[in-house]
Amino acid sequence: MCALSFMATQAQEKKVLVAYFSCTGNTERIAKAIAETVEADLYRILPQKIYTSSDLDWRNARSRSSIEMNDSAARPSLADKKAKIENYEVIFLGYPIWWDMCPRIINTFLEAYDWTGKIVIPFATSGSSSITNSVKQLKLHYSNLKWDTGKLLNKGTEEAVKWSEEIINSMIK
Numbered sequence: 292m293c294a295l296s297f298m299a300t301q302a303q304e305k306k307v308l309v310a311y312f313s314c315t316g317n318t319e320r321i322a323k324a325i326a327e328t329v330e331a332d333l334y335r336i337l338p339q340k341i342y343t344s345s346d347l348d349w350r351n352a353r354s355r356s357s358i359e360m361n362d363s364a365a366r367p368s369l370a371d372k373k374a375k376i377e378n379y380e381v382i383f384l385g386y387p388i389w390w391d392m393c394p395r396i397i398n399t400f401l402e403a404y405d406w407t408g409k410i411v412i413p414f415a416t417s418g419s420s421s422i423t424n425s426v427k428q429l430k431l432h433y434s435n436l437k438w439d440t441g442k443l444l445n446k447g448t449e450e451a452v453k454w455s456e457e458i459i460n461s462m463i464k
């Protein structure tokens with residue numbers, strides 16, 4: 292058995308899920324590469340109401356995304372609650388950086404399930420912002436979860452493959 296498939300088997304034994312939110316495909320591409328690398332299940336976090344391009348216009352203070360990001364209590368509804376978090380031990384959680392934070396739907400997602408005992412590994416894509424502030428806020432708000440440092444994966448799928456291999460490798464040592 293080659294090292295990679297051994298790691299993937301180990302990852303499966305650990306029951307890994309890659310859950311992600313993505314509007315324009317960048318985070319989705321990375322999420323798929325991670326899921327393939329660690330042979331994890333893939334779950335797309337979908338809003339009940341899909342974001343249109345005008346919803347995503349951060350230059351417009353009255354766009355849907357601006358209104359949501361301005362309101363720390365905003366919790367956009369999910370299209371479904373079928374992530375079956377109870378079946379997994381390790382969850383890679385991917386999102387685009389919005390306003391130097393995670394989109395509010397990530398909060399909705401986190402608040403929709405029981406995360407007791409779960410290891411959550413954040414990853415993100417962005418225009419240029421780092422993942423640091425979003426992870427800091429997530430750790431503050433959901434301090435009962437076991438948060439990993441997380442990683443911004445803006446360089447493409449090769450970087451994502453390498454990083455997720457390292458993560459899984461470190462878990463089985």
Ligand SMILES: Cc1cc2nc3c(=O)[nH]c(=O)nc-3n(C[C@H](O)[C@H](O)[C@H](O)COP(=O)(O)O)c2cc1C
Pocket residue numbers: 312313314315316317318319347348349356357386387388389390391392416417418419420421
């Ligand atoms: C509403 C909104 C806010 C954004 N805010 C930031 C930001 O604060 N910093 C940044 O670097 N990029 C920001 N971006 C760019 C996205 O993070 C980036 O394009 C990301 O890769 C999109 O991921 P997706 O294709 O998976 O939706 C923003 C994009 C949108 C739509």
